[in-house]
Amino acid sequence: MSTAETDAQIINADMPDVPPQAPSKINLKDYKKPSFDVETVDLNIKLFEEFAQVDSTLKMVRQTAGDIVLFGEALELISISVNGEILTAEHYQQDDDKLTISNAPDEVVLEIQVRICPQTNTALEGLYMAGSGDDTMFVTQCEPEGFRKITFYPDRPDVLAIFTTRLEADKRYPTLLANGNLVEFGELVNAPDRHYAIWHDPTNKPSYLFACVVADLDVLTDSYTTSEGRDVKLEVYAKSADIDKCDVGMQALKDAMEWDEVNYGRPYDLDRYMIVAVSQFNMGAMENKGLNIFNTACVLSSPETTTDSRSFSVKAIIAHEYFHNWTGNRITCRDWFQLCLKEGFTVYRDQSFSADQQSRAVQRIDDVATLRAHQFAEDAGPLAHPVRPESFVEINNFYTTTVYEKGAEIVRMIANTLGPDDFRKGTDEYFRRYDGQAVTVEDFLSALSITDSKIENFIDWYRQPGTPVVSGHQSYDRAAQTLTITLSQQTRHVSGFSAPKPLPIPVATALFDQDSGDIIAERMLLLDQATQSFTFENVSSEPVVSLLRDFSAPVQLNYDYQDEDLAFLLKHETNGFNRWQVTQMLVNRILLQGQGSKSSPQVYLSALAQTLPELAAEDAMLAARLLDIPSAQELASAIHKDYDPALVKAQREGLYQLVADTLKDQWAVLYKQLPMQSYKDSPEARGTRALRNVVLDMALTAKIEDAAVWAQQQYDNASCMTERFGALKVMVNHQVASADAYLADFYERFNSNDLVIDLWFSVQASADTVTADTIESLIAHTDFDWNTPNRVRSVISAFTSQPTALWTAEGLSLYTGVIKKLDDANPVLASRLLQVLARWNTLAESHRQMAHDQLLELQKQVSSKHVLESLNSVLGA
């Protein structure tokens, strides 16, 4: 018998005799207040070569009857004492993830010593070492439940405390950072190669907002003076090779600080705001109080290495994390079911910020495109859940597009229903009432409804899963001069939830005069019944109706438009978003023929041909978007049965080809009208670059003879990554003869920059011609690294953009093999990758059986509760 087995038996001897259980579910309805509050926490974190020691002192005060419950995972407990008395094992109960102390006095000073091992923490939660060899650093990720991997603690968001953190490490890590203000920095008297820093955070915060960094980093500094006169030191920390790529982020931070003062009246509250760039990170970024930690991909930006769209998301994510300081940190969540309280509102805030930085229409187009591609798909499949879920096994599985993006759409509907003044009154009231507290979605709605009690009805949007489908038609009464629009709503019944109720759906509507193309009436219709009619008076001739303008609600719209009405709106709609929306409706009608639609492409093609030349000159960015054809995955999400990836790909490519061929004469003209110029970061310059890349792709699709040469020249003479990568991508996708040589050149030029090499991997992994073999060979490349989520995603997530390759026996076996491999090492990442397979069950029968078999096989091979919970949902268990 091995020692491990003996140990297991000894441990089991003390355990009650129950069979191993499925991971337990946590339910919203079981919420109970904690019995103890924590007033202060003193942490002393000492990092050594092979482990870290964490000493903590917690001052706790009883709130209600009950035990002290401390969560802890993967901790080696060295000692624990209560009010100076060392506890021995009979004084407390310890199981896998908790330590419980019963019969504690009402005021308690707890002292705890544990050892942890950041060096082997590949899950990237808690305190972990990033990097390798001589190039390492220590960072934390505590949201949602990572703090319990640092020490025993009442690790739940409704326990708020004042933290003081001492960090001690070898001097080869000169950068020692934690939340709040630096109080002391010095050397150890008895160990001359070690030093320490002490940080104090004066704000009460939950443990998920704790952070520390121990590293060797350069810093870019700046400052910002708030409207209250506070001088804030701004610092962006990165590796010395990356410090020249921090200006964009710094500027975005200053813009965000000002924006939040102007738009929400929220100034910053500490003397220092730090951002740290880390290359190994599971998510985009984290809003730890005063010490944000960012995935390098979400903070570094320079024209030579970062595409325009990536650079835009850097600014948005910087703003997002900054906005959390009020919506998330000062007002936090009572429990993790309320995640959307901070995320939905904060996404809404960052989207509004971004809309003020660029064309509002394009911002809305991009946000809606993301919502439709990912959130609608999630809502249509087995992972559908309410924006505020009612139960979970592993909360990490609920950092979803439903919680974030649909959550943001709900706040947007409320804001639009109230109008800017009343919305501001509502948010002011929210901050006034709840500052410093951990609250719920109901609290949020009650503050927002001070000027209009109907706002409380939006609660059902948080409770009910599924995307509502709004259908409708119109009837015009010439004699009465009235137009009546009848709308009805229907939401699919998601199993496990009660029958869907009608939701309040704001439908922004305008009537256009057929002859002049002018707007004759504009109204926000509030559809809050199953079916409702809305009548417009004094309408002298039958108008064209434009509905759901600016995507006023996250619904699927099925209106009985004629194709000609849509073409009319493409021409006359005043808002760029609405013009894009009608092109998407036309495209969907053409592509989803089998799904009951029956449009021919002619109307779409001639409308595009008429619109494009003028629009290209006026607003190149919008022109580029109007040529969008939804991705294969997005189209698949609208197919509920007998999904055939090859057929969807063929239809999609067929339409793309038709557009390219029909407008063939325009591409050469347009490409010449969009000359390459020295780099500028203006909306016009970005628009030109975006459209030029689309035109290049169209020109190659239309087999214009010179197009391959245009691509090579664009690559060779590129002034920035948007141009260079755009050219590389079309060369790879169209298998231009020189594509391999250009891929090699790209690698040579940028092989010292991980983020650019991620692009190099992803362009190959998402190529039209990709197969499982391509992916195997990319994984075998020396630069592939299982420990860096960005790198894994650059290959594995990129692969999912080609469903014909993914949904084959080889593709799927490779993909599930990756999940199995990551299940233990990094379950957060593994589970997220798995969620992409949710739609297996809509595949045509032959594929469906194969996918089902592979998922069942995977189920036998994984053990993390993250992956098991997702897999059970995906399998419909």
Ligand code: ARG
């Ligand atoms: N609160 C962070 C954000 O909104 C996300 C952190 C999620 N981390 C995680 N491991 N689930 O940007």
Ligand code: ZN
């Ligand atoms: Zn967030």
